[in-house]
Amino acid sequence: MERLNRQRGLRNRNPLNIRRSADLWQGLAERQPDPEFFTFRSMAYGYRAAFIVLRTYWHKYGLRTVREIVRRWAPPDDGNDTEEYVRRVCVLTGFAPDRPLNPYRAEDMGPLVAAMSRVECGVPPVMGEIKEGWSLYMGTD
Numbered sequence: 493m494e495r496l497n498r499q500r501g502l503r504n505r506n507p508l509n510i511r512r513s514a515d516l517w518q519g520l521a522e523r524q525p526d527p528e529f530f531t532f533r534s535m536a537y538g539y540r541a542a543f544i545v546l547r548t549y550w551h552k553y554g555l556r557t558v559r560e561i562v563r564r565w566a567p568p569d570d571g572n573d574t575e576e577y578v579r580r581v582c583v584l585t586g587f588a589p590d591r592p593l594n595p596y597r598a599e600d601m602g603p604l605v606a607a608m609s610r611v612e613c614g615v616p617p618v619m620g621e622i623k624e625g626w627s628l629y630m631g632t633d
Contacts, residue, residue: 501609501613502615503531504531504538505532505533505534505537505538506529506530506538507538507542507605507608507609507612507613508538508539508545508609509529510529510530510545511528511529512524512528517532517537518537518541518628519532519533519537519538519540520532520533521533534621534624535621536621536625536628537625537628538625539605539609539621539622539624539625539628540625540626540628543601543629546561546604547596549564549565550593550594556592557590557591557592557593558581558588558589558593559578559589559590561604562574562577562578563578565577577611580610581604581611584607584610584611585604585606586603598626602619602626605617605625
């Protein structure tokens with residue numbers, strides 16, 4: 493199953509494997525062939541959506557640290573090894589698990605999303621795509 497989700501994140505250009513919902517994301521692909529996860533037109537739009545979800549976590553749920561974010565993103569109830577996910581993100585970012593992050597700081601969110609993408613997809617992300625996603629994100633309300 494983990495391998496399937498990794499392939500999905502790349503195939504769907506949805507590097508954090510955002511599940512389908514009623515949200516009408518900017519940059520969605522015309523066809524949505526995956527019944528569980530969104531498909532985006534480009535990785536940049538997939539990253540944009542990830543930045544917005546994490547901003548929502550910050551504002552709506554008060555989730556500000558790697559530990560808090562990952563516990564919601566990949567909860568143990570869904571069969572995830574949440575603590576291992578937290579550990580891997582912290583190793584990749586150099587962030588302490590309880591360090592507060594700011595969803596409006598590229599220095600916080602770029603490394604966080606890059607690390608989460610690496611955990612989700614199993615390959616190093618293309619930083620240019622993350623930067624493009626950040627630019628799309630910062631151009632939104």
